[in-house]
Amino acid sequence: MTIEIAIDGLSVTFREFRALKAVSIAVEKGESFGLVGESGSGKSTLLRAITGLAPSSGGSITVAGETLSGSRRSHAFRRAVQMVFQDPYASLHPRQTVDRQLVEPLAIHGIGDAETRILRALDEVGLGPSFRFRYPHQLSGGQRQRVAIARALIVEPEILLLDEPTSALDASVQAEVLNLLEEVRARRGLTYLMVSHDLGVVTHMCSRLAVMREGEVVEMLSAADLAAGRTVSDYTARLMVASKGFSREAAG
Ligand SMILES: Nc1ncnc2c1ncn2[C@@H]1O[C@H](COP(=O)(O)OP(=O)(O)OP(=O)(O)O)[C@@H](O)[C@H]1O
Numbered sequence: 323m324t325i326e327i328a329i330d331g332l333s334v335t336f337r338e339f340r341a342l343k344a345v346s347i348a349v350e351k352g353e354s355f356g357l358v359g360e361s362g363s364g365k366s367t368l369l370r371a372i373t374g375l376a377p378s379s380g381g382s383i384t385v386a387g388e389t390l391s392g393s394r395r396s397h398a399f400r401r402a403v404q405m406v407f408q409d410p411y412a413s414l415h416p417r418q419t420v421d422r423q424l425v426e427p428l429a430i431h432g433i434g435d436a437e438t439r440i441l442r443a444l445d446e447v448g449l450g451p452s453f454r455f456r457y458p459h460q461l462s463g464g465q466r467q468r469v470a471i472a473r474a475l476i477v478e479p480e481i482l483l484l485d486e487p488t489s490a491l492d493a494s495v496q497a498e499v500l501n502l503l504e505e506v507r508a509r510r511g512l513t514y515l516m517v518s519h520d521l522g523v524v525t526h527m528c529s530r531l532a533v534m535r536e537g538e539v540v541e542m543l544s545a546a547d548l549a550a551g552r553t554v555s556d557y558t559a560r561l562m563v564a565s566k567g568f569s570r571e572a573a574g
């Protein structure tokens with residue numbers, strides 16, 4: 323097994339505040355790995371540290387064999403690692419058409435053949451060519467998130483960092499977008515590191531997960547163990563109760 327993302331003893335400190343305290347996780351290539359934990363536990367900070375947006379003050383991050391240092395990331399890294407956020411309305415430019423938002427990453431990364439790639443990207447996320455010249459306000463929440471996913475996929479990444487990618491969506495739309503993400507991962511052999519406060523979502527999508535609390539990983543377990551209630555700490559058990567919609571069937 324190849325380790326695609328290796329985080330070893332990573333610390334992030336904002337002034338005096340220790341947002342991450344020596345966190346270690348290893349995500350295998352092609353795996354979907356979940357991060358759960360209460361608000362403020364450091365989940366987004368971990369994703370941001372990988373992309374260089376949060377300052378690491380100790381430990382190491384190795385992605386696809388390349389050990390990262392400081393906050394600078396290579397051009398190749400910025401293409402290979404794409405992020406999808408919770409709120410597509412905030413992450414899409416309100417005054418740009420879908421077309422513009424898809425052209426931009428191609429231009430940044432010097433990728434040609436925009437016409438074909440845009441149509442293919444829209445098709446891959448289940449949006450037809452008629453969506454190409456629409457503006458974000460002319461799309462539903464689920465359609466907007468599909469555009470955000472298309473924008474991540476259009477540069478042919480290897481890794482997606484997903485921060486609550488469906489928690490702003492209604493339950494039925496959420497399921498559609500999660501299914502889309504899972505199909506894409508399987509077809510393209512992508513590696514996912516996915517944050518969700520919803521343990522049902524993580525159990526459904528991820529093979530393994532880390533439970534975070536106050537900047538530390540307090541438990542590491544497989545989705546199957548979680549669904550079966552095996553080796554679950556009190557904290558994780560409380561998260562399970564707090565997580566609406568968690569059910570053993572979700573692990574299916
Ligand atoms: N730029 C920053 N400056 C100072 N403190 C920060 C900064 N970013 C995050 N923090 C703090 O670090 C802690 C972890 O934040 P983070 O956003 O990683 O939490 P989270 O687990 O993603 O929570 P949520 O589930 O609410 O999104 C919080 O206490 C937060 O206030």
Ligand SMILES: [Mg+2]
Pocket residue numbers: 365366367485
């Ligand atoms: Mg967060």
